[in-house]
Amino acid sequence: MIEFVILSSGVRLWLAHEAAHSPKIPMQRQLQIESWLQTLYPDQPFKLAPASADASFRRYFRVTFDARPERQNSLIVMDAPPASEDCRPWLHVQQLFEAAGAHVPHVLAQDLERGFLVLSDLGNTTYLSALTAQPEIKVARHLYDDAIDALIRIQLASKPGVLPEYDHALLQRELMLFPDWYIAKHLGASLSDAQRAVMEHAFERILAVNLAEPKVFVHRDYHSRNLMWLEGSDANNPGVIDFQDAVYGPISYDLVSLFKDAYIEWDEALTLDWLVRYWEKARRAGLPVRADFGDFHRDYEWMGVQRHIKVLGIFARLHRRDGKDGYLKDMPLVAHYLRKAADRYRELGPFLKLLDELENRVVQTGYTS
Numbered sequence: 001m002i003e004f005v006i007l008s009s010g011v012r013l014w015l016a017h018e019a020a021h022s023p024k025i026p027m028q029r030q031l032q033i034e035s036w037l038q039t040l041y042p043d044q045p046f047k048l049a050p051a052s053a054d055a056s057f058r059r060y061f062r063v064t065f066d067a068r069p070e071r072q073n074s075l076i077v078m079d080a081p082p083a084s085e086d087c088r089p090w091l092h093v094q095q096l097f098e099a100a101g102a103h104v105p106h107v108l109a110q111d112l113e114r115g116f117l118v119l120s121d122l123g124n125t126t127y128l129s130a131l132t133a134q135p136e137i138k139v140a141r142h143l144y145d146d147a148i149d150a151l152i153r154i155q156l157a158s159k160p161g162v163l164p165e166y167d168h169a170l171l172q173r174e175l176m177l178f179p180d181w182y183i184a185k186h187l188g189a190s191l192s193d194a195q196r197a198v199m200e201h202a203f204e205r206i207l208a209v210n211l212a213e214p215k216v217f218v219h220r221d222y223h224s225r226n227l228m229w230l231e232g233s234d235a236n237n238p239g240v241i242d243f244q245d246a247v248y249g250p251i252s253y254d255l256v257s258l259f260k261d262a263y264i265e266w267d268e269a270l271t272l273d274w275l276v277r278y279w280e281k282a283r284r285a286g287l288p289v290r291a292d293f294g295d296f297h298r299d300y301e302w303m304g305v306q307r308h309i310k311v312l313g314i315f316a317r318l319h320r321r322d323g324k325d326g327y328l329k330d331m332p333l334v335a336h337y338l339r340k341a342a343d344r345y346r347e348l349g350p351f352l353k354l355l356d357e358l359e360n361r362v363v364q365t366g367y368t369s
Helices: 027-040 087-099 127-133 137-156 168-186 193-211 253-259 268-285 293-320 325-342 346-358
Strands: 002-006 012-016 046-053 059-065 074-079 107-111 116-120 215-218 247-250
Touching (some): 027 046, 027 116, 137 215, 137 268, 168 193, 193 293, 253 293, 293 325
Antiparallel strands (some): 002 012, 059 074, 074 116, 107 116
């Protein structure tokens, strides 16, 4: 990666480092960011270094001030080029989630015309990296309990008409990423009329179950890469990021993202325990979860089917269209979640058989669920 050191005199130094996935920034925008920061923080020498990039066109940079105390010496700059990204949805959701008590980045300065935001720094440690470094169950239980509590706070703030609806049209568009990108582009296959009929019937049934769920605010990517772990006894964990696509929709959606995570797998007995913990806490808090846990679990399973069909399409598109091949290694786990859930419900049996046909698997006989 490239680290830019900005001196109080305005002299710029480049320190080169190797980093495979650092976001690249055009020189013109780099200069605009530097100039803007110097205006905001005059006579405060700083270093500007890539922090992260996501699946969109947004880029994030860490600003480190040499003269500040260690725990207050860094901020984050979001660079969202207006031609491809709009900061306003992010700001809208940030205000909603912050008011709900979630630990989201605090907005310190903004230039919407150029697509720049200065945010508080939630650190470098995602849940994924923390759990990878410390895979002990007791650590995971603690982190996921915090994530459940934060999610409930967000859901309790829910109101209709505030965020876009996670309606039939949006859910359907997401599902269509599967035939358009996973089947056609990734597998290089085409559907026969009979196969397409099987897929469309499955999609209709999936959406019927999804849309019958009670509705709340939905982060839409509430998983280990978008939850930050902060050190300290006073830390309000987790930090929550990448929420700009939040909607008003099915209450089980974010639980699927959290417990059937595309980037880390936990034993199903453990995730079922976490799901029960959430359900009990949600009921006590007055959230509109199903009164019967079996019904709630079924909703959760069918919501997972929708999400994982979508995610396979998204990962294929990121690879084929955007040249981001890092997501290919995560596709087998997503497909595993999808197959496992589909195998449990007789109505999804034909769809599971379709997956076998498309992936040239040997179809096992004796399906009885």
